[in-house]
Amino acid sequence: MTTQPASPLMVRLAHLSALSPVLCSLWRLPLMFGISMGLGDTMMDDMMSHPFWARAAYLIGLGLLTDGLAFLALGLVRPWGEVFPHWMPFIGRRRVPLWFAVPPAVAGGLGATWFGWTMAFGLPANVDSWDGWAVLMCSCYAPLVLWGPTLLIVTVDYVRRRRTTVRHQRIAQLVA
Secondary structure (H helix, E strand, C coil): CCCCCCCHHHHHHHHHHHHCCHHHHHHHHHHHHCCCCCCCHHHHHHHHCCCHHHHHHHHHHHHHHHHHHHHHHHHHCCHHHCECCCCCCCCCCCECCHHHHHHHHHHHHHHHHHHHHHHHHHHHHHCCCCCHHHHHHHHHHCCHHHHHHHHHHHHHHHHHHHHHHHHHHHHHHHHC
């Protein structure tokens, strides 16, 4: 670890960011088996017109992609987000440069904020009847609202911790 450790609050926010899309990924899985989860007949007919392997690849792939991207937030509070692992050729054990980690984190945070808030206001507006399925769907998608803002907060703290340490290292080099 090359910087001061993240505060417990930032660690919790990073975990919250990482876990926020998991519920909607789980909510989508029964769709591949034809369980409507409250979706309309037209949407389900369209989905079921594709072969099972295509539905499964799409829904599982979408879940793995979103959850995998979300779990990268943990790198902002863990040592592997500050120093490349030793097993990586050429760059192993070197510091992760800020330009490598911060722009994708900011872009992801802004994109996740836009997506989460679009879903928060778009889903309820498109629900025909507020039955148990609609409540379940909105409950599973609601945590997406937290994904982007928590990622942006953790990213700002990551930059603050990394810059403070670099500044202290430079001062120590000048004094020595």
